[in-house]
Amino acid sequence: MNALALHRRTEAMIPGTIAASAAVLLLPPPVVVALAMTALMLAAGMFRPAIGLGLIAVTIPVQEAVTVAIGPVSMTLTRLALLPFLVGWGILWLNRRAEIRLTPPIVAWFLLLAALVASFPAAVDRIAWAEEVYRWSAAFAIYVVASDVMKRAENARPLLIGSASGIVLASLAGIGQIATAAGPASFQANGLTRVYAFFGEPNPFAAYLEMTLPLLIAISLPWLIGRHPGLFGRTGMVLLAAIAAVGSLMLLLTQSRGGYLGFGASLVAIGLLSGQRSRILTLASLVVLALLVTFTPPGRFAAQRFTSSVAVFNTGEEVTVENWSVQERVAHWRAGLQMLRDKPWTGVGAGNFNQRYREYTQVWRFRIPRGHAHNNEIQMGAQSGYTGLIAYLALLFTVGARILRGMRRTTLAGARALAIGAFGVFIAVLVHGQFDYLHGLSLSIAFALALACAEPAATTPVAARERMTAS
Numbered sequence: 001m002n003a004l005a006l007h008r009r010t011e012a013m014i015p016g017t018i019a020a021s022a023a024v025l026l027l028p029p030p031v032v033v034a035l036a037m038t039a040l041m042l043a044a045g046m047f048r049p050a051i052g053l054g055l056i057a058v059t060i061p062v063q064e065a066v067t068v069a070i071g072p073v074s075m076t077l078t079r080l081a082l083l084p085f086l087v088g089w090g091i092l093w094l095n096r097r098a099e100i101r102l103t104p105p106i107v108a109w110f111l112l113l114a115a116l117v118a119s120f121p122a123a124v125d126r127i128a129w130a131e132e133v134y135r136w137s138a139a140f141a142i143y144v145v146a147s148d149v150m151k152r153a154e155n156a157r158p159l160l161i162g163s164a165s166g167i168v169l170a171s172l173a174g175i176g177q178i179a180t181a182a183g184p185a186s187f188q189a190n191g192l193t194r195v196y197a198f199f200g201e202p203n204p205f206a207a208y209l210e211m212t213l214p215l216l217i218a219i220s221l222p223w224l225i226g227r228h229p230g231l232f233g234r235t236g237m238v239l240l241a242a243i244a245a246v247g248s249l250m251l252l253l254t255q256s257r258g259g260y261l262g263f264g265a266s267l268v269a270i271g272l273l274s275g276q277r278s279r280i281l282t283l284a285s286l287v288v289l290a291l292l293v294t295f296t297p298p299g300r301f302a303a304q305r306f307t308s309s310v311a312v313f314n315t316g317e318e319v320t321v322e323n324w325s326v327q328e329r330v331a332h333w334r335a336g337l338q339m340l341r342d343k344p345w346t347g348v349g350a351g352n353f354n355q356r357y358r359e360y361t362q363v364w365r366f367r368i369p370r371g372h373a374h375n376n377e378i379q380m381g382a383q384s385g386y387t388g389l390i391a392y393l394a395l396l397f398t399v400g401a402r403i404l405r406g407m408r409r410t411t412l413a414g415a416r417a418l419a420i421g422a423f424g425v426f427i428a429v430l431v432h433g434q435f436d437y438l439h440g441l442s443l444s445i446a447f448a449l450a451l452a453c454a455e456p457a458a459t460t461p462v463a464a465r466e467r468m469t470a471s
Contacts, residue, residue: 034075038084045088049098049149052085054158056142057449060442061170061208065198078442082138089145098148103458104398105451106147109140112380112395115388116350123349124356132351132383139444146452153414153456157231159449160219163212164240167247170197170205174250195253199441206259207429207438209251211446214266214424215453216244218417221270225277231414262432266424273407273420329374329435331366332357336373336382340389347385372437376429379437399451400426406457415456422454 044052056078063078092098100106116133123129150156174195177183187194187202194202220241223230230237251263271282292299338360339348348356357369373379381389403426407419429438429447439447 034080037077037080041081041083041085042088045085046091047088049085049089049092049145050155051158052088053142053146053149053449054160054162056081056085056445057159057162057212058165058169060446061166062198063442064200065173076442078445079138082142082445086141086145098145100144101147103147103402105395105402106140106144108391108395108398109143112388112391113137113140115384115391118387119346119349119384121349122343122346123352125349125352128351128355129349130351135439135442135444136350138442139439139448142445143448143452146449147455150452150455151459153231153412153418156418156453156456159453160215160231160240163449164216164243167209167212167216167243167250170208171246171250173197174205174253178253189255192253192255194255195250197250202254203256203258203436204438204441204443206251206254206256206263207432207436207443208446209247209254210259210262210266210428210432210438211425211443211450213244213247213251213263214270214428215418215421215450216240216247217267218270218274218421218424220244221274221278222413222417225275231417258432258435261435262428262430265431266428269427270420270424273423274417327363328366328370331361331363332370332372332374333378334362335360336375336378338362339382340378340385343385345385345387347381347383347388350383353379353382372440374436376433376437376439379439396426396430402458403451403454406454406459410457412456419454419457422451425450 041052041055044055059077059081063076067074067076089098093100113133113136116136120126120129146159150159174197177193177195177197181188181193183193183196187196195205196202197205197208199205199208219231220237223237224241230240232240248263251259268282268286271278271285293303294300335357336353339353339356342360353373354369354371358367361367361369373382377389377392380392384391400423403419403423407416407423410416410419425447432438
């Protein structure tokens with residue numbers, strides 16, 4: 001086709017393009033936003049999946065604040081971004097430009113999803129069942145895609161930028177809540193508002209920060225102590241470290257004791273694994289903390305208050321204002337365990353803990369359900385039986401083993417730092433998950449994205465490792 005013919009064809013297309021654009025602009029604003037998001041994420045899935053993962057990471061903390069209503073259907077921003085992105089990547093896979101690798105975590109995740117699906121006959125609320133299955137399906141799909149996309153540490157840059165941006169947005173909301181004393185009266189503690197950002201409650205916000213901050217800290221720490229230049233330039237690393245500091249402050253302001261435990265365990269793991277200097281600083285900090293807790297009145301008071309808030313009281317303990325939250329948590333644990341005993345193979349159905357709680361609770365004071373069993377493992381067993389519980393434990397084991405294997409084998413500084421960050425997230429969820437169910441909302445997607453950051457270390461080619469070792 002010569003230049004003149006091409007010019008004429010382009011001119012002929014102009015009126016149609018203008019008419020189509022005008023027609024789109026005349027549509028209701030939510031429909032325009034939905035179409036624009038669909039086109040953007042479809043293109044990202046097909047041509048720049050690493051950027052698509054970063055965009056999804058940005059939407060996670062604001063998903064409940066920004067929803068798009070199209071007729072009777074209301075879509076969160078995360079869901080609106082996720083579905084076309086997966087379609088785009090699926091097209092990439094069909095054209096053999098992407099691959100699905102059946103790693104042990106992917107197999108275990110599939111088995112867990114199968115157990116949740118198999119719990120359908122026991123579910124009394126089929127919509128709640130579908131929502132829970134969707135959450136785990138979306139997280140599974142994202143983990144599969146991210147495991148393929150992040151073969152090198154550089155591929156994780158958009159995700160890190162997206163996570164940092166999400167932390168900034170959530171932190172701005174948290175600062176506003178502190179300044180205006182927002183939220184219900186129950187969120188007022190120690191003279192401050194427990195910040196919750198866009199998550200509705202402080203504990204899910206703390207969980208979100210636990211699933212993002214360890215990555216930023218693990219990337220920033222080696223740069224701060226001068227071990228390697230980092231994944232970004234100097235300005236980028238300064239911003240990353242500053243955002244990690246602000247996010248850590250926000251986590252403290254959630255006043256989530258489970259969040260404190262999880263984040264503290266994560267920091268210890270990252271510190272011990274990030275080199276000799278970091279290890280010395282971490283051990284010294286633990287010694288100082290132990291001395292403060294043991295020998296200072298404020299330290300002893302804080303430790304006593306903290307341990308009393310997470311301790312398990314015996315069944316004869318009198319319920320008081322001070323131990324109410326603990327007793328309520330224990331009541332949910334017992335109800336979940338009773339569900340597992342009563343329905344050992346299918347549980348009460350995915351997402352149906354709330355619907356069956358009053359039937360199984362043994363304490364009349366706590367007959368109003370709080371949404372989940374306050375424990376990852378008990379929740380999984382209650383809603384999908386021993387099959388789901390075993391699959392969940394297998395997922396945790398295979399993920400942890402894959403991260404540790406990658407850390408041990410890789411000699412690439414960036415890949416190792418990402419793996420350490422992923423391990424920090426893993427530890428935080430493991431610890432905090434003993435007091436809350438951390439896979440609600442889109443937290444399971446944030447968890448999947450964080451775990452996939454270990455893939456650059458886990459998939460370092462053998463030949464490359466041998467060359468680096470030899471040199």
